[in-house]
Amino acid sequence: MDFLERYPAITHYLFALSSLGIGVGHYVAHAHPFWILLAETVVPLLLSVGIGYAGRRFERLDPSARHVLRSAVVLCAGYLYGAGFVAFIEALQTLAGATPMGTQYLILVGGFGGVAMATIITHFHVAYDQRLAELRDQTERATRLQKQVSVLNRTLRHNIRNELSIIEGWLDEALTGEEDSAEEARERVLAHLDELEELSDTARRIQEVLSEETRTTMDVTDCIDKGAERIQSCEPAVDVSTEQTEPVVVEAHPDLEMAIRETFANAVEHNDPEDLEIAVSIVEDAEHADSEDWCRIDITDTGGGIPAVEVEALENVEETRLTHGVGLGLYLIKAVVEQSGGEVEIKPCDSGGTTVRMWLPKADAESLE
Incomplete structure (x- = not known):
């Protein structure tokens, strides 16, 4: 052949x-x-x-x-x-x-x-x-994008409504409350305005990922090292470990490092950094879809796990009721991995914590840019 x-x-x-x-x-x-x-x-x-x-x-x-x-x-x-x-x-x-x-x-x-x-x-x-x-x-891509945009739009509207509702309540307190409570209310309003800005920025990044078809060859080990260094600079107490030291080359969306960094950030967001350990394992020749031309990345944390509502909302395209707290971080991870031609799985560990598993197509090491 x-x-x-x-x-x-x-x-x-x-x-x-x-x-x-x-x-x-x-x-x-x-x-x-x-x-x-x-x-x-x-x-x-x-x-x-x-x-x-x-x-x-x-x-x-x-x-x-x-x-x-x-x-x-x-x-x-x-x-x-x-x-x-x-x-x-x-x-x-x-x-x-x-x-x-x-x-x-x-x-x-x-x-x-x-x-x-x-x-x-x-x-x-x-x-x-x-x-x-x-x-x-x-x-197939149009169908997948339509599904992603539907879920993303519903979640974004949900979060914006929640944030605005909270801001409205604290503004009322800031305008009518005592001096001490009014000061706290103003701080809360500013904090939630920052969350709205961050939410908008994440939505913009997801939109950019979904609209970009570009793929490139990169060393996934280097992406993990840079992501770990970035998260540890913000939370020094977090322990990130990986056994892989040799380069593992994949073909992926240019924002793969951002998706890995977001995975670390999600673990920190839902757990106490002082007690958090994140272990990264890479299987270079993982069999997936009847082929061994795949790389599998498992990012496992020891925390309490990502709330089930966020994982369920990631795949749920029906207009069902959403619970407060469903963020966009997981959507960003999913968008990057799927635009890389791969798949992402999120599942709880038996011993507690969560494993985010990414499947990415392997690439020839000689084509590393």
């Missing part, structure tokens, strides 16, 4: 060389009048050029091994069709008493004419198949 993907137009080129050989060989081996010989030679030469050019165009379609095999079958069938058709006509002429001229030559040229016709069929089939797959991918 690797040979077919490396040389997708091999069948085209073999037929082109064969047709070229028929043209040259016929010119050398026969002593027909020059104008007849020229005509009989030019036809297979032109066919060889056409078939070879079609092979070059076929390569540009970047066909899969399955497409290459199908094209080889179609080209061979085209040859048999063309040669068989000419042979049938010649047989009828013979039965009718006519004296066929150059029967073998006509059969061979007819075969390569069939190949030329078959290349059109082959290219149409491959281009149609690829376009169909592309449209299917676009439809």
Whole structure:
């Protein structure tokens, strides 16, 4: 299969060389009048050029091994069709008493004419198949984005309403309460305004992630180290450990480091940093979706776990009641991982805490940018 993907137009080129050989060989081996010989030679030469050019165009379609095999079958069938058709006509002429001229030559040229016709069929089939797959991918992506936007929009509206309701209550206290309570109320209002600003910023980042199709190769170990360094600079008491030291290269969205950092931040947000431990494990050749071309990242904390309502809301597209406290951090993680072509799973640990598992497609280490 690797040979077919490396040389997708091999069948085209073999037929082109064969047709070229028929043209040259016929010119050398026969002593027909020059104008007849020229005509009989030019036809297979032109066919060889056409078939070879079609092979070059076929390569540009970047066909899969399955497409290459199908094209080889179609080209061979085209040859048999063309040669068989000419042979049938010649047989009828013979039965009718006519004296066929150059029967073998006509059969061979007819075969390569069939190949030329078959290349059109082959290219149409491959281009149609690829376009169909592309449209299917676009439809699936549009459906996924619609689902994500629906959930995100509902959660964002929910949080904004809650924050505004809280701010309204504290503003009333700030305007009508005693001096001490009014000062506290003003501080609470400012704090919740900061939360609204942070909420808006997170929503903007999610929108940017969902609208960006770019993927790049990166060392996931380096992303984890930078994320751990960032979170520990804010919360020095948090212990982040990982056993992986060698580079592990994946193909992912450029904001993968931000998603990993957000995972750490979620663990800190829902637990006491003084007692929090975060362990990161990386399985470089994890089997997923019947393939081992995946990297699995498990980020496990020892806290009380992410509230179940947040995990459920991450997948729930129905307009059901949401509980206060559902944030956007998990949506950001999910958006980055899915835009990387991977999947994310969030599940509680038996011993307490939460594991955020990310599946990401592996990449060739030589392609690391």
